[in-house]
Amino acid sequence: MSLTILNAVIAVVIAIAFAALNAAYLVWAERRGAGRIQRRPGPNVNGPLGLLQPPADGLKLMTKQLIIPGGADKALFMVAPVLAMAPAIMSFVTIPFSENIVARSMNIGVLMIFAFASLGAMSILLAGWGSRNKYGVMAAVRAVSQNISYEIPMLITVITIVMMTGTMDLKELVAGQSGGIWNWNLVPSLSSPLMPVAFLIFFICTLAETNRAPFDLGEAESELVAGFHTEYGSMGFGLFFMGEYANIVIGASLITILFLGGWGCPLGLFPGVWWFLLKIYLLIFSFIWIRWTFPRTTIYGLLNLSWKILIPISLFNLLFTAGLLKVF
Amino acid sequence: MSGPIHIQPGETFILNVGPQHPATHGVLRVKMEMDGEYIVKAETVLGYIHRMHELMGENRTYPQVLPNLSRLDYLGALGYTHGHVLAVERASGIEVPERAEYIRVITVELNRVASHLFWFGAFVMDLGGFTPLMYAIEDREYILDMLEAVTGSRLTYCYYRFGGLYNDIDDEFIDRARAFIPRMRKSLKKYDALVTGNIIFRKRLEGIGPISAEMCRKYGATGPVARGSGINFDVRKNEPYSVYPEFDFDVPVYDECDSLARYYVRMEEMEQSLRIIEQGLDKLPEGPIMPKKKPKLIKPPVGDYYQAVETARGSFGIRIVSDGTKNAYRFKLRSPTYSNMSLFDEACEGMMIMDALALMGSLDLVIPEIDR
Amino acid sequence: MGAYFSEIFRGLQSLAIGLGITFKEFFKPVVTVPYPYETIKMSERFRGHIELIENEDGTPKCVACGMCQRACPSGCISLASKSVKYEVEVKGEMKTKKKKVLTTYDLNFTTCSLCGQCVESCNFDAITFSKEYNLASDRKEDFHFDLLNRLEERNS
Ligand code: SF4
Numbered sequence: 025m026s027l028t029i030l031n032a033v034i035a036v037v038i039a040i041a042f043a044a045l046n047a048a049y050l051v052w053a054e055r056r057g058a059g060r061i062q063r064r065p066g067p068n069v070n071g072p073l074g075l076l077q078p079p080a081d082g083l084k085l086m087t088k089q090l091i092i093p094g095g096a097d098k099a100l101f102m103v104a105p106v107l108a109m110a111p112a113i114m115s116f117v118t119i120p121f122s123e124n125i126v127a128r129s130m131n132i133g134v135l136m137i138f139a140f141a142s143l144g145a146m147s148i149l150l151a152g153w154g155s156r157n158k159y160g161v162m163a164a165v166r167a168v169s170q171n172i173s174y175e176i177p178m179l180i181t182v183i184t185i186v187m188m189t190g191t192m193d194l195k196e197l198v199a200g201q202s203g204g205i206w207n208w209n210l211v212p213s214l215s216s217p218l219m220p221v222a223f224l225i226f227f228i229c230t231l232a233e234t235n236r237a238p239f240d241l242g243e244a245e246s247e248l249v250a251g252f253h254t255e256y257g258s259m260g261f262g263l264f265f266m267g268e269y270a271n272i273v274i275g276a277s278l279i280t281i282l283f284l285g286g287w288g289c290p291l292g293l294f295p296g297v298w299w300f301l302l303k304i305y306l307l308i309f310s311f312i313w314i315r316w317t318f319p320r321t322t323i324y325g326l327l328n329l330s331w332k333i334l335i336p337i338s339l340f341n342l343l344f345t346a347g348l349l350k351v352f
Numbered sequence: 353m354s355g356p357i358h359i360q361p362g363e364t365f366i367l368n369v370g371p372q373h374p375a376t377h378g379v380l381r382v383k384m385e386m387d388g389e390y391i392v393k394a395e396t397v398l399g400y401i402h403r404m405h406e407l408m409g410e411n412r413t414y415p416q417v418l419p420n421l422s423r424l425d426y427l428g429a430l431g432y433t434h435g436h437v438l439a440v441e442r443a444s445g446i447e448v449p450e451r452a453e454y455i456r457v458i459t460v461e462l463n464r465v466a467s468h469l470f471w472f473g474a475f476v477m478d479l480g481g482f483t484p485l486m487y488a489i490e491d492r493e494y495i496l497d498m499l500e501a502v503t504g505s506r507l508t509y510c511y512y513r514f515g516g517l518y519n520d521i522d523d524e525f526i527d528r529a530r531a532f533i534p535r536m537r538k539s540l541k542k543y544d545a546l547v548t549g550n551i552i553f554r555k556r557l558e559g560i561g562p563i564s565a566e567m568c569r570k571y572g573a574t575g576p577v578a579r580g581s582g583i584n585f586d587v588r589k590n591e592p593y594s595v596y597p598e599f600d601f602d603v604p605v606y607d608e609c610d611s612l613a614r615y616y617v618r619m620e621e622m623e624q625s626l627r628i629i630e631q632g633l634d635k636l637p638e639g640p641i642m643p644k645k646k647p648k649l650i651k652p653p654v655g656d657y658y659q660a661v662e663t664a665r666g667s668f669g670i671r672i673v674s675d676g677t678k679n680a681y682r683f684k685l686r687s688p689t690y691s692n693m694s695l696f697d698e699a700c701e702g703m704m705i706m707d708a709l710a711l712m713g714s715l716d717l718v719i720p721e722i723d724r
Numbered sequence: 725m726g727a728y729f730s731e732i733f734r735g736l737q738s739l740a741i742g743l744g745i746t747f748k749e750f751f752k753p754v755v756t757v758p759y760p761y762e763t764i765k766m767s768e769r770f771r772g773h774i775e776l777i778e779n780e781d782g783t784p785k786c787v788a789c790g791m792c793q794r795a796c797p798s799g800c801i802s803l804a805s806k807s808v809k810y811e812v813e814v815k816g817e818m819k820t821k822k823k824k825v826l827t828t829y830d831l832n833f834t835t836c837s838l839c840g841q842c843v844e845s846c847n848f849d850a851i852t853f854s855k856e857y858n859l860a861s862d863r864k865e866d867f868h869f870d871l872l873n874r875l876e877e878r879n880s
């Protein structure tokens with residue numbers, strides 16, 4: 025019994041370390057990537073290639089005073105950043121990085137990740153509301169309506185996949201796709217010809233769920249100053265920031281597991297954790313790339329996209345696939 | 353300041369946008385009465401950067417006012433100084449050599465391109481896309497380097513003198529300007545593909561922020577704002593000044609009245625400016641850049657003088673009332689952005705905040721020019 | 725229905741074009757200058773703050789006529805002079821003449837608008853623009869330049 029508790033503690037510690045390290049260096053990668061896209065070097069002063077920038081930023085954030093604005097709801101204000109980070113870390117526990125590297129393998133892994141992901145909207149709502157800032161409240165309301173409307177097509181797509189594979193266990197989902205690129209869920213097969221469309225929908229929804237540009241309405245800096253974290257400084261802001269990047273890693277992992285064959289090699293050779301990491305970092309690069317290319321959507325444009333385009337198409341995909349499954 | 357905010361359906365709240373807000377590009381303040389995301393009423397509040405340029409124009413001698421004019425609009429400063437020197441030259445009857453006028457037109461048009469480029473970048477940044485700004489700045493830097501080499505400064509130029517120029521352009525400038533034209537045309541194509549065609553961008557602007565021609569007339573809006581509402585008015589064509597009649601260029605006019613129309617007008621104006629620069633470089637006459645005889649002390653005869661020019665933001669007018677002394681009796685500046693901004697209050701009523709800020713971006717506001 | 729799908733398709737296409745452009749830019753070299761480590765040489769006509777010009781013997785060319793002071797729109801030049809007697813040979817005779825010698829030439833750079841009126845108004849070519857632009861300080865006094873002092877420092 026005590027051994028399992030110890031195991032769990034170690035797993036959580038590793039998950040936190042992984043999440044924090046990833047978050048810190050993704051910020052670096054984002055800034056370097058944005059720099060390259062915009063023909064400038066990005067952070068390059070601290071350490072070789074600016075690699076010491078994240079620790080420096082972290083130190084700066086930690087040493088700053090946490091200011092709680094007058095009139096803010098103290099409890100909610102303090103809880104919100106923690107709530108942004110904690111579910112992200114918990115989700116890491118269930119993600120299988122390879123056959124053996126998984127903290128806690130569960131047969132309802134997919135469900136658990138989505139359950140934790142919905143908590144993210146909660147933290148934004150609490151942050152906006154608790155900081156007693158008009159911009160914050162407006163951003164919070166936006167973010168919640170955004171998260172709700174994008175969870176639907178996302179889940180419908182997942183249901184399609186679960187229906188096809190008959191499992192909610194992340195490990196089994198990957199195992200079902202092993203053997204090479206032609207087995208991946210992304211590739212259309214006779215029984216699931218619309219899979220690329222499903223992938224696209226899931227990809228867009230991931231962007232929206234993680235509040236990434238072009239769907240970063242919650243922190244639209246040219247309209248709502250900084251949105252829900254307008255009033256946050258020091259590590260409160262730091263936690264939001266880390267939470268955002270941790271969520272991106274989870275989103276990328278989920279796409280990899282659901283569509284891109286997890287730790288499997290495209291040619292079926294040497295499956296292993298490196299393939300998994302390569303895939304998620306490529307996906308994250310595409311997130312960065314998209315962020316620095318497009319302008320932001322409007323709130324109604326965003327909702328239109330979800331309700332008029334993504335949901336009908338994903339529903340159609342669900343029914344179509346169900347029909348095909350019946351036939352074959 | 354205690355207790356929670358109550359936002360209830362049907363109840364409005366006041367949102368204070370500015371004076372320090374990322375979308376207002378300076379110290380403009382807009383008091384918005386909001387119903388959720390919708391604006392019920394907006395009120396622009398000015399005066400945060402008022403520097404009394406008009407009064408300074410009355411207290412200083414004519415040449416001493418020269419540097420002031422470039423502090424109005426720091427993005428398209430040459431257009432404003434051009435208006436000033438033309439007004440004083442008209443008042444005191446100074447002849448300007450042709451070469452000087454050509455160089456003025458070339459530099460003004462270069463400055464217009466630089467100003468529009470920066471607007472383009474800032475506008476897309478208002479809409480949430482950061483990268484086009486960097487590309488635009490890269491091209492703008494090229495112009496600024498070029499202008500710096502002849503005028504000595506990058507932003508607040510003081511290049512024109514009554515009667516001519518501070519110093520002549522050299523071959524290097526001409527070569528660089530010639531090289532710039534194809535480069536800029538290529539960049540414009542890139543912007544078209546990256547921004548104009550982008551579906552998100554179009555969805556945000558098409559049909560958003562209508563400003564009717566009537567409203568433009570009511571508030572005296574000029575420049576690209578009026579031309580985006582179907583009013584064909586460009587001082588360069590309607591009241592020709594300087595050597596503009598000798599150039600062949602078009603005035604882009606769009607009837608759509610929306611933010612996208614204003615965007616198109618400016619993007620096409622850049623192309624037209626390039627045409628003017630091209631022709632100017634070809635036709636550039638040889639000769640002096642300062643008149644042979646020029647009064648030592650500028651003392652325009654008693655009278656009331658007005659000169660309008662087309663700057664990057666619209667029609668800029670300058671009125672000088674002279675009482676025959678070395679200081680102007682009245683020095684009045686009519687700045688285009690002031691009128692263009694005035695219509696914001698009325699135009700944004702009932703809009704969502706993000707559309708209203710897109711509309712504000714499409715007006716191309718430069719706050720120091722509004723406040724003067 | 726057709727319009728619905730064609731709009732989606734065209735939208736996706738436009739997004740792909742945009743991504744293509746930024747992808748190409750990603751591999752182009754950077755265009756910025758890492759400023760404090762590398763600086764740009766200012767162009768010949770760059771107008772920095774003003775600087776006195778010296779004669780061959782190291783004394784300032786300025787004859788303290790005060791034209792620049794009067795021309796300056798911002799009133800940021802203040803100069804003082806004293807008259808000194810000196811002897812010259814005119815047609816074989818020794819004569820004592822008076823001339824003005826500059827004793828202070830202060831520039832209050834905080835209000836200078838870098839317009840160049842002073843340089844233009846000087847009939848003796850006694851002042852010019854410096855190429856200095858790395859000027860930063862948190863004290864106002866650091867921008868009250870004593871130009872005579874600077875000239876001496878340059879010479880020594
Ligand atoms: S540059 Fe202009 S403001 Fe500066 S000292 Fe000379 S005249 Fe005065």
Ligand code: SF4
Nearest residue numbers: 786787789790792846
């Ligand atoms: S710098 Fe020139 S204008 Fe000024 S006092 Fe000296 S000689 Fe006269």
